[in-house]
Amino acid sequence: MKATNLYFPTLREAPSDADIVSHQLLVRGGFIRKLAAGVYTYLPLGWKVHQKIAEIVRQEMNRIGGQEILMPALVPLELLEESGRDKVPVLFHLKDRNERDFCLGFTHEEVIADLARTDIQSWRQMPLYLYQIQTKFRDEPRPRGGLLRVREFTMKDGYSLDFEDAGLDSIFEKNHEAYARVFHRCGMEFVAVEADPGAIGGSENREFMLLAESGEDSVLQCERCGYGVNAEVAEIRPKPITVAAPDSVPSAEVVDTPGAHTVEQVCQFLKAAPQQLIKTILCRSGDRVVAALVRGDRDLCLPKLGKAVGEGLNFELADSETVERVTRAPVGFAGPVGLSGVEIIADPEVLEAADGITGANQPERHLVHVQYGRDYTATQVADIRTAGAGDGCPKCADGHYRQMNGIEVGHIFKLGLRYSKAMGVCFQDETGQNREIIMGSYGLGISRTVAAIIEAYHDEDGIAWPISVAPFDAVAIQINSDDPSQTKAAEAIYHACRSSGVDMMWDERNERPGVKFKDADLIGIPIQVVIGRGIMQGKVEIRLRSEKGHQEEVVIDGAPLRIAEIKADLLNQLKPD
RNA sequence: CGGGGUGUAGCUCAGUUUGGCAGAGCGCUUGCUUUGGGAGCAAGAAGUCGCCGGUUCAAGUCCGGCCACCCCGACCA
CATH class of the missing domain: 3.90.960.10 (YbaK/aminoacyl-tRNA synthetase-associated domain)
Structure with a gap:
């Protein structure tokens, strides 16, 4: 893409309503624009990043046998009445012209359950793992933090249908592994923790926290055994109590x-x-x-x-x-x-x-x-206080918690029969008995992941995207758009890169060099190719966004190959396993 | 929902105290110069001062009501 054709309205200053880094950079870099509190438009760069993350998630879901579907965002309220979730406070309500009640989907357990009760009759049709990548609506009490807590956002939500507990356990763990691969491919460190199941319910659940200083969740992990838990619910290993002797202090x-x-x-x-x-x-x-x-x-x-x-x-x-x-x-x-x-x-x-x-x-x-x-x-x-760093781990004999800040980007649940029972989702087992389907639910916030990655990958100049999610692999920065020899070299590199599978942006704008350097740093494209004064010697410079000060000079003809090599290297570092 | 704050040009913000011509920087348009880290000069366009009502000869400024947005808390699948 040529920069003159690309819609990426960068801003020198961040809007005053943005106070966390990812929010500021997303707006300054021309990735998103706000329409209302907690409601954002994705501009081309933002949508490319979003789609790249969604595609990684899609690949990993398919890899564990998931099948992609798309459910409606518009849901009849009576369906939620069956499960008792029609009174959930964050639900967006609306009525159609005939005064029938609808809501906008905030998660889709009931819709899957409805699907299953009409289509699934036999244990032979299971196990099934269905997922979708779809817009969700939640009327948050307080939207904040740019894409971190919004009212309309994209989530991958998957649902498993099983006829036996072992199947649920298996798909639950497979999702855990798939999430690990997703986050690794996005360049992110995470901790999987026990958490409060909230309104979704079920027997066991696990949150996936991306580690970031600015994260609003407090995560505890045992430094000895690795047990992770959300500080909201973390138990503390009991220690001996010495009640003071009654007479050792004066009367109250x-x-x-x-x-x-x-x-x-x-x-x-x-x-x-x-x-x-x-x-x-x-x-x-x-x-x-x-x-x-x-x-x-x-x-x-x-x-x-x-x-x-x-x-x-x-x-x-x-x-x-x-x-x-x-x-x-x-x-x-x-x-x-x-x-x-x-x-x-x-x-x-x-x-x-x-x-x-x-x-x-x-x-x-x-x-x-x-x-x-x-x-x-x-x-x-009883142990009723909030745990913190240094408190004893309840899962091992002598470990202690360390405390980290995290951003919750995934949450998976063993729902069991919670929805099947309420909604009558049954199948016939091999003995001809009617039984309820065993369900699981697996969420992963795509838009929140976008923000979390920026929280982890930025510096004072802007974003430094991991190449797997970057809006472009490389940017060709042409210093002087009036110089025919620079234009010729840039064009050659641009076309060669594109045909070798490197997604390149060519900044041929008639702007001062400083503007182009600043914009390239701000929007965070991993590989920068500078076509400028070296052109007299037939050379261009290749730089990495993530390694300031590092640059190599290559001849024009050799540049496309070298760029492809670097891309492959960078991607290789993000390979899971 | 409770507490606090803000609303003036596309963005950042002065001006509101003490009522009297609607402002600056950045950005934008045009021209010339310039081209290795957010250029210079010149000329220009750009506003329902959040909305409604009131006071006044006169309201961005004072009064009343409403709305939106932000922060802290509550809440949060």
């Missing part, structure tokens, strides 16, 4: 702490360490209210609290009215001592506080010298 005492409602303020006021504080957090699940106790320097983990209390309860922080009703004090002064009418769930670390500080359940007052066993007890002691 109420002190005035005017204006101190936060851990930081209380610590400052009482000249105490956060570890001494016992945070008392009131949580609600329906009508049930519990008080959760964690050490002042720790965070409460709501999913773990729900798990500890049981019944798979979904807890949320209690509103201030509830807090005031239960503690008879404003938010910020709750404490376990004398707290009645609610269950008290304590994290084990809290018991170790020999000389604790808690809210006094009175306005502007705290209790000091508080001790577990003497001044209060818990209904239940």
